[in-house]
Amino acid sequence: MPKSVLIVGCGVFGLSTALELLEQGYTVTAIDRYKPPSPWSAACDYNKIIRAEYTDLKYSRLAIEAMQGWRHHPLFKPVYNECGRLMITPSYHTGRQKFEALGIRNLHFLGEGKKIEYFHGGFDVASHFKHFRENHIQSNENSKFNPESGLGHAGDSLKVLYERCKELGCEFVFGEDGEAKELKIVEGRTCVVTKSGLVFKADQVLVAMGANSGKLVDLNHQQSATGLFVTHIKLTPEEHEFYKDLPILFDAEMGYFFPPDPRTRILKVALPGSGASNNVINPHDTSDILSLPRFHNLNPTDTMPKSFVKKAKLLLAKYVPNLSYHELFDSKVCWIADTQDSDFIIDKVPGFNGLYVATGDSGHAYKFLPIIGKYIVQRLDGSLSREWSKAWRWKNVSGEFDPTQCEWRVVDDFPDLSSIDWALENSKSKL
Numbered sequence: 345m346p347k348s349v350l351i352v353g354c355g356v357f358g359l360s361t362a363l364e365l366l367e368q369g370y371t372v373t374a375i376d377r378y379k380p381p382s383p384w385s386a387a388c389d390y391n392k393i394i395r396a397e398y399t400d401l402k403y404s405r406l407a408i409e410a411m412q413g414w415r416h417h418p419l420f421k422p423v424y425n426e427c428g429r430l431m432i433t434p435s436y437h438t439g440r441q442k443f444e445a446l447g448i449r450n451l452h453f454l455g456e457g458k459k460i461e462y463f464h465g466g467f468d469v470a471s472h473f474k475h476f477r478e479n480h481i482q483s484n485e486n487s488k489f490n491p492e493s494g495l496g497h498a499g500d501s502l503k504v505l506y507e508r509c510k511e512l513g514c515e516f517v518f519g520e521d522g523e524a525k526e527l528k529i530v531e532g533r534t535c536v537v538t539k540s541g542l543v544f545k546a547d548q549v550l551v552a553m554g555a556n557s558g559k560l561v562d563l564n565h566q567q568s569a570t571g572l573f574v575t576h577i578k579l580t581p582e583e584h585e586f587y588k589d590l591p592i593l594f595d596a597e598m599g600y601f602f603p604p605d606p607r608t609r610i611l612k613v614a615l616p617g618s619g620a621s622n623n624v625i626n627p628h629d630t631s632d633i634l635s636l637p638r639f640h641n642l643n644p645t646d647t648m649p650k651s652f653v654k655k656a657k658l659l660l661a662k663y664v665p666n667l668s669y670h671e672l673f674d675s676k677v678c679w680i681a682d683t684q685d686s687d688f689i690i691d692k693v694p695g696f697n698g699l700y701v702a703t704g705d706s707g708h709a710y711k712f713l714p715i716i717g718k719y720i721v722q723r724l725d726g727s728l729s730r731e732w733s734k735a736w737r738w739k740n741v742s743g744e745f746d747p748t749q750c751e752w753r754v755v756d757d758f759p760d761l762s763s764i765d766w767a768l769e770n771s772k773s774k775l
């Protein structure tokens with residue numbers, strides 16, 4: 345058993361792994377540019393969806409296992425809210441329809457999803473949910489409600505995990521001392537050099553820098569950074585009282601929104617069908633391009649495309665018209681690491697001694713926070729099952745892949761950041 349592990353990146357994969365390693369008695373150092381929740385983490389957010397519908401049975405199983413953690417683990421239970429999720433999918437989008445139907449079939453196969461309800465048209469939805477009583481859902485639009493889904497208070501969950509790891513003796517390093525810049529081989533061992541020039545070494549090094557992992561490790565086009573846009577509105581105390589028990593409303597075409605955050609009354613709106621790339625010169629091959637994140641905290645005018653302001657308003661106007669008058673604020677682009685098959689990459693890096701990656705989240709890894717570390721440690725100690733080793737292996741991708749071709753994504757536009765006409769925000773942050 346190696347004595348020491350260095351984790352680079354304290355997001356979902358990094359912190360979950362740190363906890364598992366510490367509980368197993370390893371010595372762990374974890375570095376990041378920022379203290380959790382880092383503004384560079386895809387999970388630095390009010391909330392994320394926790395659901396178990398997957399088209400791939402092994403991920404359904406994994407999500408069901410993770411949900412046990414959300415419901416019962418003392419660390420995660422306080423940062424979980426099983427508010428349910430209402431899903432509406434355009435009938436013309438057969439790919440997404442199939443994706444959702446198969447997800448539910450898999451749940452049933454595993455003995456779950458028994459409480460899912462189906463609604464037909466807007467009246468049916470209005471009669472079940474007071475929050476949507478003014479909705480403009482068409483009479484031919486069908487929807488389904490799974491009460492056994494919920495949300496994780498995303499930023500808060502990273503915080504509690506970080507505090508627990510600190511209690512268990514993890515050495516954390518942040519700032520320029522923790523910002524990984526390059527890999528260096530010293531006496532045959534893989535070391536990480538940070539922006540301030542510090543050199544970190546350990547028996548094993550795990551790079552878990554999310555969409556930014558490709559900056560440090562040449563991932564051979566296995567992943568591509570995709571920017572997703574979120575925006576917010578702030579409810580009045582009266583509106584909060586009325587909408588506080590809202591289920592997550594997930595419209596596969598128009599976007600989705602969450603119940604208001606209980607502390608701030610802020611309601612997050614996500615525009616998921618679309619995304620964006622940020623194509624830059626590949627740091628590992630200057631004749632090549634690669635999409636890497638351009639982080640909002642360093643580029644505050646990266647809000648959302650002007651055209652998305654209307655999209656966000658239309659989403660609210662369709663389901664909760666009484667809230668659509670609100671000003672949108674704190675709009676930002678957040679980065680996920682797409683892979684061709686939406687499988688994560690959890691494997692040893694070929695050609696390096698003791699170097700591993702846990703990345704390629706493909707926009708669906710947050711829900712696994714309570715358990716993914718167990719599987720990553722299994723990869724580090726060589727005990728990961730054959731099934732997961734195969735799914736999460738280092739793959740040879742020929743050429744570039746196109747994230748818009750993922751079957752589950754309802755795409756209308758996928759611009760590069762360089763061509764976006766950004767929405768101007770004229771009010772100060774309400775966060």
Ligand SMILES: Cc1cc2nc3c(=O)[nH]c(=O)nc-3n(C[C@H](O)[C@H](O)[C@H](O)COP(=O)(O)OP(=O)(O)OC[C@H]3O[C@@H](n4cnc5c(N)ncnc54)[C@H](O)[C@@H]3O)c2cc1C
Pocket residue numbers: 352353354355356357358375376377378382383384385386387391392393394522523524525552553554555556557572573574614678679680702703704705706707708709710711712
């Ligand atoms: C808008 C949006 C909505 C989403 N919704 C959901 C959802 O509903 N359900 C769900 O399950 N998932 C969702 N996700 C995906 C989920 O957030 C990600 O899958 C998850 O956060 C990925 O975890 P990670 O550890 O790979 O990366 P991250 O959480 O992004 O963490 C990466 C860490 O690496 C650090 N880092 C980066 N560069 C460096 C460097 N050079 N040196 C040191 N540290 C560095 C960062 O600071 C960060 O802390 C969503 C993502 C987005 C963007």
